[in-house]
Amino acid sequence: MWNLKLRGERASILADALLAVPSSSYQQRSLKAALGLFLDLKTKKALHRAHTVSASALSRLLNVYEWDTAACWATLVQAQWEALLLAARRKHHPRLRLCVDLTSVPKTGRELPFVRVYNEVYGLHLVVLYAVYGDLKFPVGYRVYRGKGTPSPVRLALDLLSTVPPEVSRRFDVWVLADSGFESAAFLQGVRDLSFEFVVGVRSTRRTDHPGYVTVQDCQHGSWVNLANWPWETLTLARVDRGERTFFSVASQLLPGDCVAREGGRRWAIESFFKEAKHGFGLNRFALRTAQGLDRWVLLVFAAFTLAMLCRADTLSLEQAAEVAARVALPLLVVQRLTAPLWQEEEFLRQHGYSLTLSRCKT
Template identity: 45%
Template sequence: MAGAPHQRPRVNLLVDLTRLEKSGKFSELASWMHTYHSVRGVPLVVLYVCCGTLQLPWAFQVWRGKGTPSPAQLALNLLRTVPQELLAGKRRPRLHADGGFERADFIQGVLARGLDIVIDVRCTRRLPDGRQVRDLMVRGSLVQPKGLHQTMYISWVWLYRDKEPEQRFVMSNLNLGGVDLARLGKRRWRIEAFFKTIKGRFGLERFAQHSQ
């Protein structure tokens, strides 16, 4: 009896705002250097493509600071560079992002492109009844966070860093149940940690590391 036909792995996309930390004077990068979250350097919005065991950086854009397109807008621009052939298939692609991209226009833009979304959400984000996300008692709750036009499912996990537990919230348009949604959130953090590791190993943090 013939085996079941091979099913192509689901394509997962991940957007991340990272920084090439710099100190000193860099005349060539003067217009690119900004301080963000107390870190001075070149802020990059990076899009990664993950399919099965394949995980690779796809494209990036430099965020040039206030008064220019936001990181969320740059991320939507990067999504447009992904060929539709890569996203086609029976298994709907998913976009993973951290809480820096939880703007309504970004979430709606992702869903409009036919992608599902799994995204971090601030614990202080308000709900229509005045509560905050951290006040939810049931994993997988269906709510409509303030500022969004659609309902989302929210769950959470506990991460242990330096032996201190940290509660992280994740939301999605997918009705996966609280436990599975939390697992998806954990998977994104593992992928993000992987790319932060290879950034160091390939020396990206030393890009243009000469100053005047």
């Protein structure tokens, strides 16, 4: 693990770069308050819970004001890839795992953008690309699945994978991990066209090219198979028993079955992210009524998670890391939050002969 102090400095630099994007000081102050809210994992994500600015100010920042969201995304993603490349410095054949998956955020309102029914869930459906290297884990992109007649989750996942910078592809041994929702021949071929390896889940009924009707369920753990509708590469099959169910996955390299199973199990990192993003960082609290508001809300979730991850040590929980990130990246906001109860009692203090001032010491 590379130096935590350096990671903290990079978190501070990233936050400063993000906060510098809006053109006016008013918008910058609102963005700082919003980022502070998303880094406070003890507080439910509602606009009225932000410190130093009103809910209406945050609503205008997210829905109305014309600040360059694309520049913020570019700044965030560049910082994530740079952190991964720095962590792999001087490593021999480092392996980067790119997990792709779709998560659904149930919603009830009909005026929210992109709300659809998919897999019997009415809500927002996001395809997310999640990069994992060592103890660094970042959500590096997302796409919204908009329903029938629009690009499929498989197409959106391949689009996300195509955004991986060339320097990352050259530096890392890149493996794509996905569940059986991405088992299609189009996805497997798309991953190989990008020169990435993969471990992808497959259904038990997935046919092989053996004569007769032979499915992966009929094959042994660790055996080499060719899929009926994608016979161009020989794959390794892994079987994993969990209770009464058996899960199957195939790998693009001819590895022992146990290695394929272990590699496929690393896909669960993205499931952990989904849980943390929804219940800690507020992804499931989205209630804005514009597409721009959704994009900016997801940006704040991803940015807050990234800052917390940059400041996380082995001994810290994600909640503690987020608090450290807030102190490192937004010190003035933290001071204002800590002193807010005292300012509310300013009149009481004055009546008893006390005055309250806040000044910054020279260091």
